[in-house]
Amino acid sequence: MERAQQAAARRDGIRAPRVGLFVTCLANLFRPSAALAAARLLEEAGCSVEAPQAQTCCGQPALNSGDFNDARQIARRTLEIFEGFDYVVAPSGSCVRTLRHDYPDLLADDPVWLPRAQQFAARAFELTSFLHDVLAWQPPRVAVPACTLTYHDTCSGLRGLGIQAQPRALLANIEGVTVKEMKDTDVCCGFGGTFCVKYPEISRKIVDDKIGNIQGSGATVLAGGDLGCLMNIGGRLKRRDVDVKVYHIAEILTGMTVEPLGEEPS
Amino acid sequence: MSPGVSSSSTFKTRATGALADPQLQAALGMLGEGWIEKRRRVVSLLPEFELLREKAKEVKDHVLENLDTYLERYEAEVTRQGGIVHWASDAAQAREIILKICRDADAKVVTRGKSMVGEEIGVCEALEGAGMRVVETDLGEYIVQLAHEMPSHIVFPALHKTFDQITDLFAEHHSAAEYDGPRETVADVVGEARQVLRQQFFIADVGITGANYLVAETGSSVICTNEGNGDLTSTLARVHIVTAGIERVVPTLDDVALFTRLLGRSATAQEITAYTTFSTGPKREGDLDGPGAYHVVLIDNGRSRVLAGQFREMLRCIRCGACMNHCPVYGAVGGHAYGWIYPGPMGAVLSPLLQGIEKNADLPNACTLNGRCAEVCPVKIPLPTLLKKLRGVQFDARLTSPSSRWMLRVFGALAQRPRLYHLATRLSARVLRFIGGRRGSIARVPFAGGWTEVRDLPKPPARTFFDQWRNERATEEKQR
Numbered sequence: 001m002e003r004a005q006q007a008a009a010r011r012d013g014i015r016a017p018r019v020g021l022f023v024t025c026l027a028n029l030f031r032p033s034a035a036l037a038a039a040r041l042l043e044e045a046g047c048s049v050e051a052p053q054a055q056t057c058c059g060q061p062a063l064n065s066g067d068f069n070d071a072r073q074i075a076r077r078t079l080e081i082f083e084g085f086d087y088v089v090a091p092s093g094s095c096v097r098t099l100r101h102d103y104p105d106l107l108a109d110d111p112v113w114l115p116r117a118q119q120f121a122a123r124a125f126e127l128t129s130f131l132h133d134v135l136a137w138q139p140p141r142v143a144v145p146a147c148t149l150t151y152h153d154t155c156s157g158l159r160g161l162g163i164q165a166q167p168r169a170l171l172a173n174i175e176g177v178t179v180k181e182m183k184d185t186d187v188c189c190g191f192g193g194t195f196c197v198k199y200p201e202i203s204r205k206i207v208d209d210k211i212g213n214i215q216g217s218g219a220t221v222l223a224g225g226d227l228g229c230l231m232n233i234g235g236r237l238k239r240r241d242v243d244v245k246v247y248h249i250a251e252i253l254t255g256m257t258v259e260p261l262g263e264e265p266s
Numbered sequence: 267m268s269p270g271v272s273s274s275s276t277f278k279t280r281a282t283g284a285l286a287d288p289q290l291q292a293a294l295g296m297l298g299e300g301w302i303e304k305r306r307r308v309v310s311l312l313p314e315f316e317l318l319r320e321k322a323k324e325v326k327d328h329v330l331e332n333l334d335t336y337l338e339r340y341e342a343e344v345t346r347q348g349g350i351v352h353w354a355s356d357a358a359q360a361r362e363i364i365l366k367i368c369r370d371a372d373a374k375v376v377t378r379g380k381s382m383v384g385e386e387i388g389v390c391e392a393l394e395g396a397g398m399r400v401v402e403t404d405l406g407e408y409i410v411q412l413a414h415e416m417p418s419h420i421v422f423p424a425l426h427k428t429f430d431q432i433t434d435l436f437a438e439h440h441s442a443a444e445y446d447g448p449r450e451t452v453a454d455v456v457g458e459a460r461q462v463l464r465q466q467f468f469i470a471d472v473g474i475t476g477a478n479y480l481v482a483e484t485g486s487s488v489i490c491t492n493e494g495n496g497d498l499t500s501t502l503a504r505v506h507i508v509t510a511g512i513e514r515v516v517p518t519l520d521d522v523a524l525f526t527r528l529l530g531r532s533a534t535a536q537e538i539t540a541y542t543t544f545s546t547g548p549k550r551e552g553d554l555d556g557p558g559a560y561h562v563v564l565i566d567n568g569r570s571r572v573l574a575g576q577f578r579e580m581l582r583c584i585r586c587g588a589c590m591n592h593c594p595v596y597g598a599v600g601g602h603a604y605g606w607i608y609p610g611p612m613g614a615v616l617s618p619l620l621q622g623i624e625k626n627a628d629l630p631n632a633c634t635l636n637g638r639c640a641e642v643c644p645v646k647i648p649l650p651t652l653l654k655k656l657r658g659v660q661f662d663a664r665l666t667s668p669s670s671r672w673m674l675r676v677f678g679a680l681a682q683r684p685r686l687y688h689l690a691t692r693l694s695a696r697v698l699r700f701i702g703g704r705r706g707s708i709a710r711v712p713f714a715g716g717w718t719e720v721r722d723l724p725k726p727p728a729r730t731f732f733d734q735w736r737n738e739r740a741t742e743e744k745q746r
Contacts, residue, residue: 023732029694033727051731053732056683056684057681066660068661070678077682155637156635159640186638192635201281202595204720206594231724235723262706264725
């Protein structure tokens with residue numbers, strides 16, 4: 001449906017879109033506040049949100065390690081769990097890229113499952129692009145403590161889903177946030193899933209370059225749309241004792257009411 | 267200069283060395299600043315660049331689908347122009363053919379234009395082993411030859427060398443009789459190489475070049491260069507040998523025009539390289555110059571095997587180097603870490619395919635799958651997808667380490683059993699919170715050394731998302 005139509009439908013009180021929240025395993029364990037914030041934003045935007053208990057992980061650890069059989073089985077069960085929803089939305093570009101692009105690839109030779117995967121792919125959205133592109137929604141004005149924020153474009157979201165303008169557009173309504181672009185914001189942070197564990201030294205060099213650019217921007221807050229990348233950059237910032245606060249974009253849009261990633265509530 | 271690398275070193279040890287080498291790091295630092303921005307600018311000036319990429323992909327796919335036809339057509343045309351085509355199924359056979367041509371020509375000095383396939387088959391070592399003197403005439407190749415090294419980049423072979431290292435090398439190898447000028451600027455060094463190499467072109471018996479394209483309709487071989495050394499190599503020696511992989515063939519001269527528009531922009535951020543040289547057969551009656559004999563060695567060396575399998579798309583590669591220029595891993599460790607002459611993303615796919623995956627086990631994995639390489643590839647090779655497929659080949663062949671396989675089994679089991687998954691998540695939260703103590707982030711976790719070696723891990727909150735969500739929803743229900 002077109003954006004304008006969508007907005008009109010909501011105004012006219014047509015049934016709220018049913019959104020299945022794909023929580024992501026990193027948010028579930030390390031950063032529930034990111035997924036809770038995502039749910040809140042979706043509800044504020046007029047959706048009814050459910051988080052099916054049967055969901056687990058999108059399967060990337062298997063897929064990116066060459067274990068395609070397990071990845072395929074995980075894909076099938078994820079498809080089944082979310083099939084009844086109008087949309088599937090995740091606070092992650094990386095997981096949605098897998099739902100949207102890898103699932104149809106994995107099931108390409110399966111005449112029964114391929115159409116299901118393709119229909120599913122068409123309904124799977126990363127949070128900021130869903131809010132901005134599909135719902136044409138702007139968050140209500142909210143004030144946060146004054147800060148300079150720089151946004152890291154995570155690779156899967158940027159190149160896999162075309163996410164670049166959406167988070168920045170959504171940030172426009174957040175009072176107190178001054179966005180300052182860093183140099184090479186579209187360059188990888190060195191996370192790469194298993195890469196950062198298998199090749200920590202190379203990952204360190206790449207993430208240190210990223211941190212140099214973050215510092216160069218003068219930002220005090222780093223935001224992004226993927227917890228993998230944020231945990232990598234944030235963890236390295238902590239290790240080097242660099243004072244930059246790390247948040248998921250959904251947490252900024254809901255008023256930065258939680259502690260930054262990697263900091264214990266006082 | 268060895269085309270292989272001693273088997274005692276691994277990708278990881280080479281990468282570690284590269285990261286600790288300040289001169290290499292300084293040289294690599296120039297990459298991002300220069301080429302990426304320049305390419306972006308020159309590409310933005312050509313609105314149809316995306317269309318050209320799509321067209322180039324189609325042409326390459328068409329050629330690969332009909333490779334036998336175009337190669338035979340090409341051979342017939344070369345023959346008609348008075349040249350001789352040789353077919354080499356592997357590197358050893360290619361070396362033998364070239365060696366025989368050189369011996370028959372009674373060659374003492376052989377000049378070489380830049381060619382990756384020449385590096386691939388080890389032509390330089392073969393000729394030197396037979397007592398001939400081989401002179402690399404491309405500046406970058408000449409530098410790595412003097413340093414007894416492999417090229418570290420397919421377009422800029424001496425990318426890993428700093429200016430000071432190059433002037434030191436020249437001072438060491440060039441006598442005052444050869445050059446006694448200054449070595450202060452880049453122009454000085456280029457002038458020095460030109461002066462020294464100029465003499466070699468005149469005394470060379472055989473000149474060997476590669477080919478960017480082999481044109482089926484005319485039997486021409488085409489090289490795109492910037493220094494003019496390729497022209498001198500191919501025209502001044504008595505014998506010209508063209509070495510090329512079988513996938514270099516294109517149907518027509520129009521196709522050369524298409525690829526030329528993409529190549530210069532992608533490789534060196536130029537609209538076109540300074541020289542685009544067409545060689546068609548030996549010198550004819552009435553020609554002012556040219557070689558007396560013209561040979562083409564068509565090299566398979568694993569390519570037809572790749573053609574038949576699931577990695578065919580890799581054969582679209584036109585060797586522009588854009589993928590490595592944009593690769594964060596290449597930018598961190600440079601080309602030598604990859605262990606062979608093809609580095610970066612294209613090498614991480616090609617080396618396992620040509621040399622065997624066992625020998626290159628790290629390469630498909632040493633990639634963050636960030637996708638920048640595929641975004642800039644002028645022939646749209648889905649490099650990250652191919653790397654993931656190679657990981658699949660490794661997994662199926664049980665080349666993945668036992669500990670990784672065990673972890674994957676555990677992961678697979680959890681991901682398909684939600685109750686167990688939620689239990690494991692809760693348990694992990696508890697364990698990590700215990701390890702973390704009072705701090706918000708954790709500096710050391712048993713069995714997560716790869717992560718915590720360089721970065722902290724955030725301490726999870728006491729309750730997982732699902733625990734909090736259930737609670738929240740239950741409260742809402744009650745309030746209603």
